[in-house]
Amino acid sequence: MHRVIGERSLSETPFDGATARALFEGMVRARAFDERALALQRRGWMSGYPPFRGGEATQVAAAHAMRDDDWLFPTYRSNAMQIARGVPMADILRFRRGHDEYGSDHDVPNFPQAVPIATQIPHAAGAAMAMQRDDGDRAAVAYFGDGATSEGDFHEGLNFAGVFDAPCLFLCENNGWAISLPREKQTRAASIAAKADAYGFEGVQVDGMDPLAVLETVGGALDSVRAGDPVLVEALTYRLGPHTTSDDPSRYEERADYPEWRTRDPLDRFEEYLVAERVVDGATRSELEADAKRELDAAVAAAEDTPEPDLDEVFDHVYAETPPRLETQRAWLRDHAERHGIEGVER
Ligand SMILES: Cc1ncc(C[n+]2csc(CCOP(=O)(O)OP(=O)(O)O)c2C)c(N)n1
Ligand SMILES: [Mg+2]
Incomplete structure (x- = not known):
């Protein structure tokens, strides 16, 4: 298990204060988006929303580890990753109101969000095989959940990538749940990372509530991937909200068996670390929240101004x-x- 928080000070990592602060900013911005989207859904502004609360550290840090010209194959859950890569918040809000996903014609290399579970995994492997034929060293990143690993598409995508040395990173955000199905009912395997063995490449587990650990792990994995060695990264997070706004986790959820690092709010945990490291102070978070609120006000207004399709x-x-x-x-x-x-x- 790769981790930084609780094991290393910032000076013992390859990252400086500016990088750590940028991750924190990205997480605050993502959290602000998630909270606003949830509130908008609750008042009928959009019909449904899948919150990513608990996934901010993994998603923001993985986005930071990617290069601007790498391709992301996202899902309904990976909005934080898309926002951190530069997809305008207004586009994501428009999409949830029934508009197409590319309203502002942004140029972030980003596939449409996959809602059918795991279908994006062979897409990413195939795109990576195509990239391999180009001169550059771009990578494809497939984001998916723990539940997706039970689909045939997971096996086919990873198998193709392994056999053809495709520059593809498989990023599994294991948030403990596939709707109401807990991780231990998903697979008897000891870990999801272990499944990489069957495809002949490396699988690693990382503390997905720790953005520095994710940046280090995904950054290192992308170096291998660009050299033709796919990697499966299992980021251990916890879904701190419902599956979607139609779900009531109180009907099935038992949190008791996960350790504290896994179920604690990743933003609070990182803030505490950064305050101790003197990278931010006690006022930084609310200042960043005020900036994010202004950005969201503008994004909501832009989405509302979009003519009905x-x-x-x-x-x-x-x-x-x-x-x-x-x-x-x-x-x-x-x-x-x-x-x-x-x-x-x-x-
Ligand atoms: C092919 C397919 N089967 C079933 C569903 C219904 N479904 C939607 S989300 C979900 C659970 C996915 O869990 P996981 O992969 O862990 O992702 P998470 O929602 O936790 O991010 C299921 C079964 C679907 N969307 N697509
Ligand atoms: Mg899940």
Whole structure:
């Protein structure tokens, strides 16, 4: 288990105060986004939201370890990672309101969020195989949860990457749960990292509540990956909120068997470390929260100003050439909208 907090002072790591502070800033910003999104959902502004509370250290630090030209293959849970990579908050909010994900045409190399579990894993492996044919040394990073490791796509993606030396990093945020299914019912394997053995490459476990440990581990893993050795990183976090806003964890959750480092708020823990290291002081967090609040106010306003999408858009980008079956459905929808006076369908 790789960790820094509780084992090393900052001067014993490869990182300086500016890097540690940047991670802290990123985590405060991510937390502010998560809390605002949850509040917006609760008042009906968007229909559902999957909070990432507890995942900030892993996600922000992994994003910092990536290069700007690396590709991220995210999920519904990895919004903190996307925000930390530079995806505008307004785009993520728009997406949750039914708009497409690339509203502002940002240029962060970032696939659409995968909602079908594990489908992004073979996408990332395939993209990495394509990158290998280019001159550069870009990497693909597949983010997924502990539950995704029970899908066939997990096996196929890791197997392809191993066989073809694809520059792909597999980042599993093991937050202890797949909705109501606890980690121990997911697999009998001692760890998720151990599964890498079967594909012929390295698997490592890291304290995912410790951003310095994640930066060190994912940074090192990306060096191997760029040289053609895939790595599976298992970041041990804890889902500190519900699975989504439709979930009530009090009906199934027992927290008792995890150690304190794993279930404690990663932001409080990192703040305590950084105050002791004199990188931040007791006022820093609230100053950063005020900045994040302003950024969020602007992002929410921008999302609200976005015109409603046309209903017809559901048929776009499904196929390069829309097949007759979908054209029939589109015509039906137009007709239906006209007869019932429903707005937003192109006529
Ligand atoms: C292929 C598929 N099967 C089932 C689901 C329903 N589902 C949504 S989230 C989820 C649990 C995923 O758990 P995990 O991979 O640990 O990710 P987490 O939500 O904890 O981030 C399931 C089963 C789905 N979205 N896709
Ligand atoms: Mg999970």
